[in-house]
Amino acid sequence: MTDDTGALGALLLADARLPTGGHAHSATLEGATAAGLTADRVGEYVRARLATTARTEAAAAVLALRAAGAAPAGAPIDYGPVQAAVAARTPSRPLREASAGLGRGLARLARRIAPDAPAVAALDTAAAATPGLRPLRPVVLGALGAVLGLTEGQTARAVLYDDAQTVTAAALKLHPGDPLTAVRWVLDAAPDIEESVRRATAVRGPRDLPAGSAPLIDAWAGAHAHATRRLFVA
Amino acid sequence: MPETTTAPSTAPDAAPTARRTLRLGVAGPVGTGKSSLIATLCRELSGELAMAVVTNDIYTDEDARFLRSAGVLDAERIRAVETGACPHTAIRDDITANLDAVEDLEAEFAPLDLVLVESGGDNLTATFSPALIDAQIFCLDVAGGGDVARKGGPGIGRADVLVVNKADLAPYVGVDVERMVADASAARDGRPVLAVARTDAASVARLCDWVRGVLTAHRSGAHVPQDPGPMAPHGHGPGAGHGHGHGHAS
Ligand SMILES: Nc1nc2c(ncn2[C@@H]2O[C@H](COP(=O)(O)OP(=O)(O)O)[C@@H](O)[C@H]2O)c(=O)[nH]1
Numbered sequence: 001m002t003d004d005t006g007a008l009g010a011l012l013l014a015d016a017r018l019p020t021g022g023h024a025h026s027a028t029l030e031g032a033t034a035a036g037l038t039a040d041r042v043g044e045y046v047r048a049r050l051a052t053t054a055r056t057e058a059a060a061a062v063l064a065l066r067a068a069g070a071a072p073a074g075a076p077i078d079y080g081p082v083q084a085a086v087a088a089r090t091p092s093r094p095l096r097e098a099s100a101g102l103g104r105g106l107a108r109l110a111r112r113i114a115p116d117a118p119a120v121a122a123l124d125t126a127a128a129a130t131p132g133l134r135p136l137r138p139v140v141l142g143a144l145g146a147v148l149g150l151t152e153g154q155t156a157r158a159v160l161y162d163d164a165q166t167v168t169a170a171a172l173k174l175h176p177g178d179p180l181t182a183v184r185w186v187l188d189a190a191p192d193i194e195e196s197v198r199r200a201t202a203v204r205g206p207r208d209l210p211a212g213s214a215p216l217i218d219a220w221a222g223a224h225a226h227a228t229r230r231l232f233v234a
Numbered sequence: 235m236p237e238t239t240t241a242p243s244t245a246p247d248a249a250p251t252a253r254r255t256l257r258l259g260v261a262g263p264v265g266t267g268k269s270s271l272i273a274t275l276c277r278e279l280s281g282e283l284a285m286a287v288v289t290n291d292i293y294t295d296e297d298a299r300f301l302r303s304a305g306v307l308d309a310e311r312i313r314a315v316e317t318g319a320c321p322h323t324a325i326r327d328d329i330t331a332n333l334d335a336v337e338d339l340e341a342e343f344a345p346l347d348l349v350l351v352e353s354g355g356d357n358l359t360a361t362f363s364p365a366l367i368d369a370q371i372f373c374l375d376v377a378g379g380g381d382v383a384r385k386g387g388p389g390i391g392r393a394d395v396l397v398v399n400k401a402d403l404a405p406y407v408g409v410d411v412e413r414m415v416a417d418a419s420a421a422r423d424g425r426p427v428l429a430v431a432r433t434d435a436a437s438v439a440r441l442c443d444w445v446r447g448v449l450t451a452h453r454s455g456a457h458v459p460q461d462p463g464p465m466a467p468h469g470h471g472p473g474a475g476h477g478h479g480h481g482h483a484s
């Protein structure tokens with residue numbers, strides 16, 4: 001691994017072409033659509049997530065990044081507290097499993113690009129904190145951020161941007177519409193993304209992690225898990 | 235370009251050379267008989283081989299349901315993955331969901347001999363990445379027309395075996411199976427082509443023998459996963475695809 005990968009790493013982690021399984025996810029837009037959410041409200045859906053669940057994930061990724069970097073030389077990295085905190089703030093089982101699935105894909109990438117990095121080896125500490133649950137997406141993303149040299153702001157923004165783009169990309173499969181309009185939705189959400197970046201990077205520790213849950217999204221994700229016709233995992 | 239063009243043997247998360255399980259992909263257009271072929275292989279081989287199946291449906295888990303209801307394999311050994319409406323991506327550009335399912339089955343039912351992965355096929359261009367599977371069957375059927383084999387594409391040209399399926403229907407659709415097999419063989423530089431009908435025991439036996447042969451070669455290390463490539467025919471001339479298997483569009 002060379003140095004100076006931070007800026008590029010931020011782009012890589014935000015790139016839908018990253019082969020870590022994201023293309024099969026809709027950020028619950030498919031469940032929302034089944035429950036009646038219409039195309040004209042997708043932008044609002046993006047912003048609702050940015051203020052709630054995505055903000056929690058962004059803050060968790062920042063905490064994982066810090067956990068990877070803050071351990072004094074030689075001291076073991078422990079992702080357990082942030083893993084437990086984000087799991088506790090993800091009340092929907094299908095969404096915890098979706099996050100663990102995305103984390104698994106990211107962890108495969110992390111092990112491939114930096115198998116010996118302490119930040120990667122320590123991912124086992126996350127799984128140990130929540131038996132039966134693999135390292136969750138924001139935890140692994142924070143670990144990857146550490147490996148690639150991302151700043152806290154870049155890490156948080158990667159999580160938030162990816163969340164927004166997961167919705168808009170899924171919208172193109174689920175709703176009629178112009179792909180260029182979907183770009184507009186993301187740009188329109190810039191203030192929401194930046195506000196959540198500020199909040200996420202201001203988080204002090206796992207106990208302080210915002211519990212930005214969205215009960216309707218949880219309910220839609222629960223129903224989606226039992227749907228027999230679906231394009232997306234969650 | 236995928237990072238790995240042959241087996242990812244240096245990957246800490248995969249050690250194909252040491253893996254006893256053969257991962258076999260089944261690709262080809264919708265309706266050519268992939269699910270049926272998998273059901274046939276399960277019925278014929280599950281007595282001698284420990285098997286599991288992953289399906290890639292696009293809108294439903296219909297294929298997994300069909301296979302479970304066929305009763306040819308324990309239902310828990312058949313998994314469906316969602317592909318986000320991108321069945322090509324899921325077997326080639328981002329194989330995460332399939333690799334997860336294959337690894338889970340291999341871990342839960344260890345030791346497995348054979349995992350079959352059915353693509354959610356919708357045309358002639360989709361082939362599996364060798365990072366996901368060790369070998370692949372490409373499936374056409376006679377009902378699609380005798381000229382399909384001449385239309386080419388990576389699966390027809392360079393899959394490990396080409397199956398010309400539903401040979402029993404040939405008289406009803408005006409196709410000369412021998413001619414179709416000969417055309418396909420010519421397009422494939424001699425790689426194997428099998429005419430199969432599920433009702434023709436001899437043809438099914440030939441297919442099973444082919445699978446056993448690949449499994450043996452895989453275990454001995456003689457079989458190197460080949461990438462049929464995503465694009466139009468290979469530019470290096472006959473035989474080049476055997477040596478390096480990168481299948482790029484040159
Ligand atoms: N006559 C005949 N029909 C077949 C054969 N194999 C499959 N079929 C039929 O072809 C149709 C499509 O098969 P299926 O396995 O679902 O195709 P897939 O979409 O490629 O998985 C079904 O109606 C099968 O019963 C065969 O060998 N002979």
Ligand SMILES: [Mg+2]
Nearest residue numbers: 268269297352
């Ligand atoms: Mg099928």
